[in-house]
Structure formats: structure tokens, C-alpha cells
Amino acid sequence: MQRRYRIDKGIKYLLFFSAIVSIIIVFLIFFFIFQSSLPAFQQIGLRNILLETTWRPTNGQYGILAMIVGSVMVTFMAIVMGVPLALGAAIFLAEVAPRAVQNVFRSAIQLLAGIPSVVYGLFGMVVLVPIVRRIPVPGNSGYGLLSAAIVLAVMILPTITSVTEDALRAVPRSYKEASLALGATHWQTIIHVMIPAAKSGIIAALILGVGRAIGETMAMIMVIGNSVIMPTPLTDNPLTIFLRQARTLTGNIAVEINYATGLHESMLFATGVVLFILIMIINASAHLILRNGERS
């Protein structure tokens, strides 16, 4: 009897320990990344890091503005391309598709989500880049923002689709029934009742998609070209800006961390800090929106 209860107590502390491990890990991640980036922030200065566009570690120039712009641009383009399709797919899955199609479609989305990012990157390099290269613009290598954004749009599709589908399914059945009983068609019900009711979930889905897009690393390295320049149009036509090569914040870390030393290495951690803060802002806003939705 005594022994059983002593074991019980002991196990409780063990479980308690494993529960706080995730807090400890979060704390350690914060600590190590911020601590390692400290020399960079102290010696180069926040202004020079965030507002300079020249990244030349051998020359002591460590501006990451071009990469911030690269990350933001490619994410924005991916959202513009991917979101309409993802929302359509979610509505299709939740409301329109017959059950048999739903099952196949859901497995397809699951598979799309599971494909390794390097496979998307490889597909981009082998299939997409040669197609983009055919656009007759001088200086167009095929690698660049457009190819990267297309790859990224496909990669964020499953996240946005499945979270949006969940949000649509969470709308109380009575809302839909009431609307149909008033004589609205199914489509009117979707547009005027279901989507407004699922609004907060849908916005959260979009924000999660943005987070995934900003955090994607390997596929971006493989198709975006990785040169650190402020994206500008290649010719007089402003649209050719999308054919420009770029580099993302994530790519900057991955490409250079294995050989960087000293201040350069510290600067890569600083790039991580900027990325970290960007993601935290994005996630926190998703969290807030979801919670507000639950309350109402």
C-alpha cells in the first residue's frame, strides 16, 4: 500500500518534469539565439542591420533589408496565388463535394502536406525553372521570386485548406438550416452565412499559411537563386521584378551557417532573431483572432 503511493508521487514528479520540458526548450531557444546574436547587434547596430541592403560578410557589411524584402515579397506572392485556390478547395471539401470525392480529396491534401520540401524544391528546379526561363527577358535565369512563389503557393495550400475546412465545419448546423429555410440557395448560404460565421478561423488559416511561408527554407534555397540584391525590375517593364533572383531570411541562415565564424556567425543568429520576431508576431495575431472567434 505504502509503496504504491510512493510510486504514485514519484511518477507525478516525473510527469511534471516532462511537462515543463517544452517550456524549458522554448526558453533555451530564446536564450541561445538571442545570446549568440548579441555581438552582432552590439557591434553592427540595429539600424545598420535592418536598414542596409548590402550583405558582404567579407567586407564587414551586414545589411539584411534585401532579404527581409525577399522573404516578404515571395510570401506575399505565394499568398496571392495560393489563397484563392486553398479557400476554394476548402469550401469544395466542406460543402460541395460528395462523400466519396471528399475522402479521396482529403487524402490528397494530406499527401500534399507530407511531401518533403526538398521534393517540391527539386520539382521546381527541374520543371518550373525551365518553364519560367522561357519568358524572354534579358537576365532572366528562371530562378527567382516567381518560381519560388509558385512552389511556396503549392506548399502552403494544404495548411490553409485543412484549417479553413475545420473552421467551416465548426459553424453550427442550425445557421445553415436557418438560411436554407429562409429560401436562400446553398451558394447564398455559403457566401452570406457560412463564410462570415467561419471568418475568424479562415483568417487564422491565412496567418498560419503566412507563417509557414516565411519559415520555409530548403525549397526556397533551391529555386529563388539566393543572390542578395534588392529586388528591382530587370527591364523597363515593372513586372520583370518577379523574375529577379532574391534570398530569404531563412535561406541566408541555412546557406552560410556551416562555414561562418565570429561576427558573421553572430549575424546569422541575428537574422534568426529577426525571423523569430516576425513569426512570433504572426503567430500571436493568429492566436488572438482564433480566441476572439471562440468568444463570439
Place this chain on the structure above:
Amino acid sequence: MNRAELKASSAVQSAAQKQPNRSNLKQRHLSQKFAFGALWVGGALVMLILLVVVGYVITNGIREVTWEFLTTAPRGGLSGEGGISTTIVSTVYLIGLTIVIATPLGIGAAIFLTEYAGETSVGSKFLRSLINLVHFGVETLAGIPSIIFGLFGFALFVSVLHFGFSLLSAGLAGACLVLPTIIRTTEESLLTVPMNYREASLALGATKWQTIYQVVLPAAIPGIITGIILSVARVISETAVFYVTLGGSARMPTSIFSSGRTLALHLYYLAMDTNAFDKAMATGAVLIISIILINLIIDFVSSKLTAGLRENQ
């Protein structure tokens, strides 16, 4: 509402009723048809994207996937020659290491969060705020991009702890990466275990831990297994974390301090450093096929789970 207002409103109503004598139902049905047509096209487009990506990689890659390809070591370096045997071994080792580290911690955390959260005995306020904090931690971990885990693993395990670029460093970083997945899925499956199971066991005189270990956990097994398999899939497809912690040696790993490369990492090196796109494609095909297999296993386990739930009710 007084009588005059009532009259006015009924007048408005009758006017409104007169208007749609010409019903717009047909038009509304037409717009529904167009909209649903567009949705079907969108759905078909998503399927098409999947088929093109998966189909292209598999049809172009599968030709290279021979027994020899699977069992020869890659040459490594700038040469794209050779097969993928050592990368398969590294991947399996890394999966094992990650799961061994993350599973006990993840399951333990999930048990604490679900089974002890309602406990009101000592310092319940402290406990509640702690559990909120843990939930916050899990959510934060789930949202952090993988390259940050890589950076962290590089700083702590590779540099500070001097594990170097090794399976151990990568496994520890990978465990941090999959921990939220295991905690969440285990938590969900523990929550589906009916309360009266616990009550019955406690009423028979079992301690809390006996109840958890012998009653609650067995009932939650399929969900826990799903979480573990999801983590396996994550380790197989993850690249960024291991790119900065595993080192990328193409040699056969001999201990947990050996450097190595996973299949996904090997694909990356082939595509970026060599011209062996056919071998990269073949590696991609192997990756996709293993992910498909894993998805099938998950579907199988979760169908077991729903069947089990039905039995419970």
C-alpha cells in the same frame, strides 16, 4: 409597437412581397451553378497539382530505383555517383534517436496536462497557471520555423555541448521539433478516453498512476501511435534542421557521434552540388513512396481508433 407603426410595416411587407412576383430563383440557381462549377474546377486543379508533382517525381525517379541503387553507398562530395544505402541507414538511425528522445517526454507531458490538470489538491492555482504556460510553450514550439530549431541545435548541441555535427545533435534538435506533435496527438487521444474508465479503476482502489498506466493509456494507444508515426514522417521530410546539425557526411554512421545525411538531405546535396538530377529524382521517388506508405498506416491506425471508440460507446 403602436398600431400606426404596425400598419406601416405591413405596408412595407406587402410592397416587398409584390416585388418578387418575377422570382429571381432561376437567376440564383444559375449563379449557384456557376459557383459550384468553379469550385469543382478548383478542386480538380488541386488534384491535378498533386498528380503532376507526385506523378512526375515518381515516373522519372522510379526507373533509377533498383536494388543496386538502394544498397550501394553514395560517393559523396561533388560526385553524384552511387546509391542511397548509407542515407537510408542514417535516416533510420535518426528516426530512432528522435523518437526515443521525444516520445517519453511527449507522452509524459500529455499525461500531466490531461490527467493532472483537474487536480485540486495542493497549489491548484499555481498548477493551473503552469499548465497554461506549458500549453503556450507547446504552441510556440509548433509555430517556430524549422530553421530556428536548426540554429538552436547548432548553437547548443553542436557548439556548446561539443557533440559536433552528429546524429546525436540532429536527434536532439529533431526531438524538440516533433515534441509538440506527440504532445498534441497524445493529449487528444487521452481526452477521448471516457471518464468512467478512470472512475471505475479508482473506485477499485487503484492509485492514480495504476489507473493511468493500466486503464487510460491502453485505451489511448492508437492516438499515441498516430502521433509517433506523424513524427516519423516529419523526420523523414525535414531538411533544414538536419542541414545545419547533421553535417552531411555520406559515409556509413558508426555511432551516435557520426555525421550523416538523411534521404531528404541527400536529395538536396544531389540537386544543389551535383548534376545528378536523375539520382535526385530517384531519391525523391523513394521519399514520396515512404510518405504514401506512412499515410496509409496512419489511416489504418485512425480507422482502428474510430472503431475502438464505437466499441466504447
